[in-house]
Amino acid sequence: MIVDKLGAKGDGIAYHNGKSLYVPFALAGETILVEPSGERGELKQVVIPSLDRIEPVCSLFQTCGGCSMQHLAPEPYTAWKRDMVVDALASRGLDGTSIGPMITTKVGGRRRAVLSARLMGRRLLFGYHEVKSNRIVDVDKCPLLVPALSNLLPKLAGFLPLFMNKKDEVRVTLLATESGVDVGLEGVKDLYGGPDYLKAVEAAETLDLARLSANGEVLLERRPPLLPMGAAQVSPPPGAFVQADESAEIAMAQRVMDAVGDAKRVIDLFCGSGTFALRLAKKAQVWALEGDEAAVKALERGWRFGTNLKGIKMERRDLFRRPVLAAEMKKFGALVFDPPRIGSKAQAEEIAKSAVPVVVAVSCNPGTLARDLRILVDGGYKLESVTPVDQFLFSPHVECIAVLRK
Numbered sequence: 001m002i003v004d005k006l007g008a009k010g011d012g013i014a015y016h017n018g019k020s021l022y023v024p025f026a027l028a029g030e031t032i033l034v035e036p037s038g039e040r041g042e043l044k045q046v047v048i049p050s051l052d053r054i055e056p057v058c059s060l061f062q063t064c065g066g067c068s069m070q071h072l073a074p075e076p077y078t079a080w081k082r083d084m085v086v087d088a089l090a091s092r093g094l095d096g097t098s099i100g101p102m103i104t105t106k107v108g109g110r111r112r113a114v115l116s117a118r119l120m121g122r123r124l125l126f127g128y129h130e131v132k133s134n135r136i137v138d139v140d141k142c143p144l145l146v147p148a149l150s151n152l153l154p155k156l157a158g159f160l161p162l163f164m165n166k167k168d169e170v171r172v173t174l175l176a177t178e179s180g181v182d183v184g185l186e187g188v189k190d191l192y193g194g195p196d197y198l199k200a201v202e203a204a205e206t207l208d209l210a211r212l213s214a215n216g217e218v219l220l221e222r223r224p225p226l227l228p229m230g231a232a233q234v235s236p237p238p239g240a241f242v243q244a245d246e247s248a249e250i251a252m253a254q255r256v257m258d259a260v261g262d263a264k265r266v267i268d269l270f271c272g273s274g275t276f277a278l279r280l281a282k283k284a285q286v287w288a289l290e291g292d293e294a295a296v297k298a299l300e301r302g303w304r305f306g307t308n309l310k311g312i313k314m315e316r317r318d319l320f321r322r323p324v325l326a327a328e329m330k331k332f333g334a335l336v337f338d339p340p341r342i343g344s345k346a347q348a349e350e351i352a353k354s355a356v357p358v359v360v361a362v363s364c365n366p367g368t369l370a371r372d373l374r375i376l377v378d379g380g381y382k383l384e385s386v387t388p389v390d391q392f393l394f395s396p397h398v399e400c401i402a403v404l405r406k
C-alpha cells in the first residue's frame with residue numbers, strides 16, 4: 001500500500017479498506033508492506049522508499065521508543081513539526097498567525113532524561129520503553145544525550161539493582177549540571193539508614209555523582225547540582241522540572257526577554273525554579289508564582305546568591321485553583337506564563353480580562369496553547385507571533401513561545 005501522509009504522532013497514515021491505518025516509521029509517499037492490526041499497522045518492508053528517508057542516528061531506532069522520527073530528512077522534519085503548530089492554531093480559528101522559524105537543537109544536547117529500569121530475574125533492563133509497550137529496551141548509550149549522561153548509562157546500570165525491589169519498575173531521572181550529574185530514583189527501596197545505604201553512598205562516589213536521591217529524598221549531595229540561570233545559579237529539587245536542552249532554554253529565555261523589553265514590573269506564572277524569573281530580574285522587579293514549594297525554595301536560594309538582581313517576590317500558589325486575578329495584574333508591564341502540558345484555562349481567562357500590555361506564553365503542547373491563546377485573543381489581545389522550538393528532537397513534541405500585546 002502507499003502511505004498518504006504523516007500523522008501528528010509521526011506515524012505514516014495509509015488508507016486500507018476505507019479506513020485510516022497508522023503505520024509507525026513509514027513516510028508519506030512510500031510504498032510499503034504492512035501487517036494490519038486494528039487501526040495500526042506493523043511496517044514489514046519499505047518497497048519504494050521516500051526521497052526524504054535518511055539513515056537514523058541511533059542503531060536502536062525503531063526498537064527503542066525514545067524517538068519516533070529519526071528517519072526523516074531535516075527539512076521535511078522541520079515542516080512536519082511546524083505544521084503541528086499551524087494545525088493547532090487553525091483548529092481554534094487562529095490561522096494566519098505569524099509563525100517564526102523553528103528554533104532547533106542538536107543531537108547530543110539533551111541534558112535531562114527520564115529512563116526506566118526493571119529486574120527480569122537477575123537481569124536488569126535499563127532504558128526507554130518500546131513503542132506502545134511496557135517492555136523496556138536496554139540502552140547503553142543514547143546519541144541524543146549530552147556525553148556526560150550517555151557515558152554514565154552503562155556504569156549506572158551496574159549499581160541500579162542495589163536500589164530495586166524485584167518487581168517494581170524504577171523511574172530514573174538524569175540531569176547533567178555544571179557540577180556533575182544529578183540522579184533521582186523513584187519507586188526504589190527505602191535505603192536510608194539500612195545495610196545497603198553505605199553501598200549506595202559508595203556508588204555515588206564511584207560514579208562521581210553530584211547528587212543521588214531516592215523517592216524524592218536526598219541520599220547524598222556531594223556537590224550541589226548547579227544550573228546557570230542568567231546571573232544566578234540554581235540547584236533544582238530532585239526530579240523537578242528543568243528545560244531539557246540548555247541551548248533551547250537559552251534561546252527561549254532570550255525570546256522572552258526580547259518580548260518583555262523594558263517593562264519594569266513582570267509577572268512570571270508557573271515559574272519553576274526560576275528559568276525566566278532569574279533572567280528577567282536583571283532588569284525588572286518580578287513576581288514569580290509556582291505550585292511546587294521545593295522549586296520556589298530553589299529559586300529563592302538562586303536569587304539570594306545571584307549578582308546584581310532586582311527584587312523577586314516569590315509565592316507558592318496553586319494557579320489552577322487560585323489563578324492570579326486580573327485585578328492583581330494592575331501596574332505590571334509584562335506577564336510570562338509557562339504552564340504544564342494541560343495548559344492553563346482558568347489563568348488565561350484572568351489574563352484575558354487584564355490590561356497587561358505584553359504577554360508571553362510558553363508551552364510544550366500546541367493544542368492547549370492554541371486553546372489558551374484563543375481565550376486571550378477573544379479578550380482583546382493581538383497575537384503577534386508564535387515561535388516553535390524543537391526542544392524534544394525526533395519526538396512528536398514541539399515547544400512554542402507566543403507573544404501577545406494589548
Ligand SMILES: C[S@@+](CC[C@H](N)C(=O)[O-])C[C@H]1O[C@@H](n2cnc3c(N)ncnc32)[C@H](O)[C@@H]1O
Pocket residue numbers: 241242243269270271272273274275276289290291292295317318319320321338339340341
Ligand atoms: C512547564 S513547567 C515551567 C517551569 C519554568 N517556567 C521553567 O521554564 O523552568 C510548568 C511548571 O508549572 C508548575 N505547576 C504545575 N501545576 C501547577 C499549579 N497547579 N499551580 C502552580 N504551578 C504549577 C510545575 O511545578 C512546573 O514548575
